[in-house]
Amino acid sequence: MEKWDVVVVGAGPGGSYAAKTAAEKGLKTVFFERGDKPGEKNSSGAGLGTRWWRDFPEIMGKLPELPSYRKADMIVIKVVDEENRVRLVHGTTGSDRDGSRWSNSLDKGMAGAAIYRLDLDPLIADMAVQAGAELRTSTLVSDVIMDGGIVTGVKTEKGEPIAAEVVIAADGGMSTMARKSGMRNRWGGGCTLVPQLDFGCDGDKLDAVVGNAEWCWFGPFNGAYQMNFAESFHLGAGKWLRPDWDTKPTEVLERVMEIPAFRKFCKVVDAEMREYQAHFLPWLKKPVKTYTGGMMLVGDAGGFPCPLDGEGIWHACMSGRIAAETAALAISKGDVSERVLAEYERRWKASPLGLEHRFGDEFVELWDHSIFDPEIMKGLIQLLLEFSEIHPFSILFDWSDDHVSCLNQHIEHMFDMVPEFSEFASKYMSPLGNTISPQVVRRALLQAKPKVPLLKLLSDDMYLKVLARLNRKLAARLDGV
Numbered sequence: 001m002e003k004w005d006v007v008v009v010g011a012g013p014g015g016s017y018a019a020k021t022a023a024e025k026g027l028k029t030v031f032f033e034r035g036d037k038p039g040e041k042n043s044s045g046a047g048l049g050t051r052w053w054r055d056f057p058e059i060m061g062k063l064p065e066l067p068s069y070r071k072a073d074m075i076v077i078k079v080v081d082e083e084n085r086v087r088l089v090h091g092t093t094g095s096d097r098d099g100s101r102w103s104n105s106l107d108k109g110m111a112g113a114a115i116y117r118l119d120l121d122p123l124i125a126d127m128a129v130q131a132g133a134e135l136r137t138s139t140l141v142s143d144v145i146m147d148g149g150i151v152t153g154v155k156t157e158k159g160e161p162i163a164a165e166v167v168i169a170a171d172g173g174m175s176t177m178a179r180k181s182g183m184r185n186r187w188g189g190g191c192t193l194v195p196q197l198d199f200g201c202d203g204d205k206l207d208a209v210v211g212n213a214e215w216c217w218f219g220p221f222n223g224a225y226q227m228n229f230a231e232s233f234h235l236g237a238g239k240w241l242r243p244d245w246d247t248k249p250t251e252v253l254e255r256v257m258e259i260p261a262f263r264k265f266c267k268v269v270d271a272e273m274r275e276y277q278a279h280f281l282p283w284l285k286k287p288v289k290t291y292t293g294g295m296m297l298v299g300d301a302g303g304f305p306c307p308l309d310g311e312g313i314w315h316a317c318m319s320g321r322i323a324a325e326t327a328a329l330a331i332s333k334g335d336v337s338e339r340v341l342a343e344y345e346r347r348w349k350a351s352p353l354g355l356e357h358r359f360g361d362e363f364v365e366l367w368d369h370s371i372f373d374p375e376i377m378k379g380l381i382q383l384l385l386e387f388s389e390i391h392p393f394s395i396l397f398d399w400s401d402d403h404v405s406c407l408n409q410h411i412e413h414m415f416d417m418v419p420e421f422s423e424f425a426s427k428y429m430s431p432l433g434n435t436i437s438p439q440v441v442r443r444a445l446l447q448a449k450p451k452v453p454l455l456k457l458l459s460d461d462m463y464l465k466v467l468a469r470l471n472r473k474l475a476a477r478l479d480g481v
């Protein structure tokens with residue numbers, strides 16, 4: 001039987017990055033992909049934020065050479081009111097920044113990229129091959145081989161057995177490897193289906209209208225992302241897969257397509273809808289179980305996507321890297337038991353990946369009380385508009401760092417702006433702030449003074465009411481902090 005140090009299942013970002021790292025460590029590595037080429041089976045477009053420059057500069061540096069690449073310096077949030085009128089809130093910009101200036105530190109701002117998976121996945125897979133890993137495409141891995149409760153290899157669809165010291169399962173959210181090894185059956189809630197429309201358009205016109213920006217549409221109806229590429233864009237939205245789901249996934253997208261400004265945008269850039277895609281995504285509070293004897297799960301297979309926004313490609317590459325490093329350690333010790341592979345979980349928990357999941361409960365709670373509830377969404381829209389009035393260039397939508405750090409900054413800002421100003425802020429954001437960062441809440445409450453812009457937005461009568469309420473709440477809250 002063929003024998004490898006490391007067998008990786010799946011050549012998505014997680015699998016390819018794991019194969020690259022394992023090969024660079026001198027391990028004899030093979031990785032399998034069921035598609036004819038990496039990326040072929042993956043529908044997501046990839047929005048890659050600033051932290052990519054810190055963690056994967058070798059990938060970011062190569063992206064501009066690829067056909068679908070669009071630089072992303074800004075996130076433009078289109079806030080739509082109940083009459084379908086659009087208001088803008090935008091994030092910080094950094095058009096003169098490039099990777100070399102971003103690689104060593106994470107400054108504020110946005111310096112990311114948007115790229116098709118058909119470009120991104122082969123790029124990372126090629127890097128793994130360059131490092132010495134062997135890629136086998138058009139090969140579906142259908143089973144694991146087990147010996148005494150330890151995974152010792154895999155079997156391809158054709159029944160071919162492949163032995164391994166360590167298996168790294170990077171076979172996506174539906175992971176056959178996780179199920180066949182008995183690590184889990186179904187996810188048991190907290191997953192999403194992401195419907196997405198792919199539009200082709202005129203690249204020059206898109207340059208003129210969107211520049212280097214990603215767009216989001218937020219309205220009382222829900223929220224949707226618009227990811228812009230060289231000559232195309234995606235409109236997509238996710239929602240928990242739950243029995244009480246009473247709207248079809250496509251209904252959110254249809255609602256955005258009714259907004260006059262979106263229709264006008266499509267006309268101006270000569271947009272033509274090309275494809276409807278829908279893809280499963282685990283969107284959990286935190287990963288459940290990520291290792292067993294002889295095997296580790298990375299990326300979507302391990303349930304790693306960010307609990308705040310469902311972003312998962314950075315998480316796949318980070319977990320792939322950590323899994324391969326742990327495999328090298330276990331193989332060097334001659335012990336790949338569950339006890340030794342527990343090091344994988346210790347390492348990812350101690351990394352920025354772990355930080356992302358430390359507040360998974362709170363992030364999921366925030367979504368549960370916002371975007372998926374139309375009534376609360378109205379409150380969120382109000383809050384966004386208030387922020388834009390008070391502080392148009394705030395870092396509110398700056399996703400340059402780990403999401404928990406960003407959310408922390410957002411909360412700090414919110415308290416600077418007097419939390420009681422918005423019902424949504426005091427009801428849903430303040431408890432979140434108390435959990436994530438009690439010091440910030442305490443400091444902000446101690447310093448909270450109504451700011452001049454309040455006067456601009458509220459009638460005198462309303463302003464006095466807010467002040468009276470603020471004073472009462474401040475006194476009560478400070479007792480409890």
Ligand SMILES: Cc1cc2nc3c(=O)[nH]c(=O)nc-3n(C[C@H](O)[C@H](O)[C@H](O)COP(=O)(O)OP(=O)(O)OC[C@H]3O[C@@H](n4cnc5c(N)ncnc54)[C@H](O)[C@@H]3O)c2cc1C
Nearest residue numbers: 010012013014034044047141171172279299300312313316
């Ligand atoms: C519509 C949509 C939009 C998204 N947008 C973004 C975004 O903008 N930014 C972001 O960071 N994240 C985004 N995500 C999340 C992101 O796509 C995933 O988190 C990420 O792709 C996970 O990478 P992975 O390598 O773990 O798994 P995958 O990308 O799912 O790759 C798994 C690979 O394994 C192969 N495979 C599966 N089973 C087998 C088998 N049995 N044998 C052999 N090969 C197999 C598959 O063909 C695939 O190539 C989005 C997700 C969706 C659904």
